Amino acid sequence: xxxxxxxxxxxxxxxxxxxxxxxxxxxxxxxxxxxxxxxxxxxxxxxxxxxxxxxxxxxxxxxxxxxxxxxxxxxxxxxxxxxxxxxxxxxxxxxxxxxxxxxxxxxxxxxxxxxxxxxxxxxxxxxxxxxxxxxxxxxxxxxxxxxxxxxxxxxxxxxxxxxxxxxxxxxxxxxxxxxxxxxxxxxxxxxxxxxxxxxxxxxxxxxxxxxxxxxxxxxxxxxxxxxxxxxxxxxxxxxxxxxxxxxxxxxxx
Amino acid sequence: xxxxxxxxxxxxxxxxxxxxxxxxxxxxxxxxxxxxxxxxxxxxxxxxxxxxxxxxxxxxxxxxxxxxxxxxxxxxxxxxxxxxxxxxxxxxxxxxxxxxxxxxxxxxxxxxxxxxxxxxxxxxxxxxxxxxxxxxxxxxxxxxxxxxxxxxxxxxxxxxxxxxxxxxxxxxxxxxxxxxxxxxxxxxxxxxxxxxxxxxxxxxxxxxxxxxxxxxxxxxxxxxxxxxxxxxxxxxxxxxxxxxxxxxxxxxxxxxxxxxxxxxxxxxxxxxxxx
Numbered sequence: 104x105x106x107x108x109x110x111x112x113x114x115x116x117x118x119x120x121x122x123x124x125x126x127x128x129x130x131x132x133x134x135x136x137x138x139x140x141x142x143x144x145x146x147x148x149x150x151x152x153x154x155x156x157x158x159x160x161x162x163x164x165x166x167x168x169x170x171x172x173x174x175x176x177x178x179x180x181x182x183x184x185x186x187x188x189x190x191x192x193x194x195x196x197x198x199x200x201x202x203x204x205x206x207x208x209x210x211x212x213x214x215x216x217x218x219x220x221x222x223x224x225x226x227x228x229x230x231x232x233x234x235x236x237x238x239x240x241x242x243x244x245x246x247x248x249x250x251x252x253x254x255x256x257x258x259x260x261x262x263x264x265x266x267x268x269x270x271x272x273x274x275x276x277x278x279x280x281x282x283x284x285x286x287x288x289x290x291x292x293x294x295x296x297x298x299x300x301x302x303x304x305x306x307x308x309x310x311x312x313x314x315x316x317x318x319x320x321x322x323x324x325x326x327x328x329x330x331x332x333x334x335x336x337x338x339x340x341x342x343x344x345x346x347x348x349x350x351x352x353x354x355x356x
Numbered sequence: 357x358x359x360x361x362x363x364x365x366x367x368x369x370x371x372x373x374x375x376x377x378x379x380x381x382x383x384x385x386x387x388x389x390x391x392x393x394x395x396x397x398x399x400x401x402x403x404x405x406x407x408x409x410x411x412x413x414x415x416x417x418x419x420x421x422x423x424x425x426x427x428x429x430x431x432x433x434x435x436x437x438x439x440x441x442x443x444x445x446x447x448x449x450x451x452x453x454x455x456x457x458x459x460x461x462x463x464x465x466x467x468x469x470x471x472x473x474x475x476x477x478x479x480x481x482x483x484x485x486x487x488x489x490x491x492x493x494x495x496x497x498x499x500x501x502x503x504x505x506x507x508x509x510x511x512x513x514x515x516x517x518x519x520x521x522x523x524x525x526x527x528x529x530x531x532x533x534x535x536x537x538x539x540x541x542x543x544x545x546x547x548x549x550x551x552x553x554x555x556x557x558x559x560x561x562x563x564x565x566x567x568x569x570x571x572x573x574x575x576x577x578x579x580x581x582x583x584x585x586x587x588x589x590x591x592x593x594x595x596x597x598x599x600x601x602x603x604x605x606x607x608x609x610x611x612x613x614x615x616x617x618x619x620x621x622x623x624x625x626x627x628x629x630x631x
Binding site for chain 2: 104107108110111114117118121129130131132172173174176177179180185186192195196197198199200201202203204205206207208209210211213214229232233236240290293294296297300310313314317321324325328331332334335338339342343345346347
């Protein structure tokens with residue numbers, strides 16, 4: 104039990120110490136001097152890290168929002184078992200998730216040039232939809248089903264119009280699944296490396312900006328890794344909150 | 357408003373997602389086309405499989421192919437075995453401990469690789485704590501650093517997948533088997549394995565496909581030689597010549613085909629069970 108808890112906390116702690124260690128010569132296990140040199144250098148204008156973080160956030164947020172909107176009707180149809188051949192749909196959605204995003208991106212880059220979307224955030228958002236959508240559909244579909252259907256029908260019987268049913272009945276019923284789907288979609292987009300490299304041309308994205316620092320300046324790499332890790336920490340917090348709520352105060356561990 | 361027939365509405369519901377699948381198909385079409393040497397400068401009449409011939413003749417490509425497959429198979433098998441062990445250890449524990457064990461799942465692969473370098477590199481934390489490393493895992497030509505990062509990331513993921521399939525219904529059947537006098541090993545083989553097999557197979561296919569195609573992990577913690585397939589494709593395309601471009605796309609098409617084969621094998625494995 105202790106081992107599991109340690110394994111969960113040590114990575115973040117390592118990055119935190121490395122990010123704040125202005126001086127950490129070998130073979131010392133504890134840094135000689137703490138400071139904020141790494142933070143200052145990471146966000147100095149030349150590195151472009153601030154812009155890269157903003158770009159990664161924008162692309163992930165837009166790709167996730169679009170993916171949820173696109174996935175919604177398909178997830179409903181799948182969740183309510185309205186498809187005669189669900190296998191065909193799963194193959195069509197599964198292949199884009201399975202095939203390397205770098206290959207997808209290389210193919211898309213030619214289209215992006217032709218359509219004038221090369222080196223643009225719009226091009227990146229469209230490209231990120233390809234790996235993001237399958238996960239969002241898969242998770243969202245698990246939330247729809249006969250139960251949601253029947254409370255919607257109850258709402259209709261009581262005279263709620265389509266919009267009121269959506270806001271007052273469907274959304275609250277599906278909110279936890281929707282949150283997990285959106286978080287997953289965001290993480291998939293946020294973590295893309297090869298896809299952004301292939302499609303984005305010269306646009307700085309967080310993972311692309313981070314890699315060179317691993318060799319040249321581990322302290323800056325640790326600072327940027329912590330930023331890169333932030334959504335994952337949020338995801339773990341959500342998972343722990345859900346786990347705690349499900350288990351109740353007793354017998355949580 | 358007149359309502360459309362149910363069948364038509366179901367199909368309409370799939371149209372937006374279908375558009376995204378079409379975008380992916382267009383990307384794959386372009387990749388194949390470019391691998392055949394077709395571009396705006398060279399039309400379809402000049403399409404050829406020269407790039408694939410060049411791949412087969414290039415010893416660096418074969419090295420990259422074997423290196424990629426080795427990393428993929430070794431990391432996926434270790435992660436799958438570890439996942440079953442973790443699931444067995446944690447399934448009677450509470451959800452909080454499970455959530456803690458699943459912490460590496462949302463961590464980006466790149467961050468896991470950065471952690472790998474911080475801990476395992478020369479002068480890294482393990483080196484300092486142990487006063488010397490018995491073996492070099494960072495930039496190791498055998499790829500053990502890459503494998504370790506994949507196992508750290510994928511074993512907890514597969515554990516979640518296994519736990520989802522190893523629910524109370526299976527536990528009840530296990531108890532029934534125990535009262536019939538079956539030992540723990542035979543219960544695992546006869547009761548648990550058939551229940552978790554489809555989930556583990558699907559999850560392993562996802563993990564293996566990722567390892568075949570990703571390159572942020574080999575880039576950060578892997579050796580400069582041998583390369584993985586994606587690094588090979590990137591290098592081949594760097595030259596900005598038409599032949600280099602076709603070679604790069606050919607490598608990407610081979611890589612994509614490998615992931616499709618992995619998916620097909622998993623699907624076959626699932627089907628054999630159903631029959």
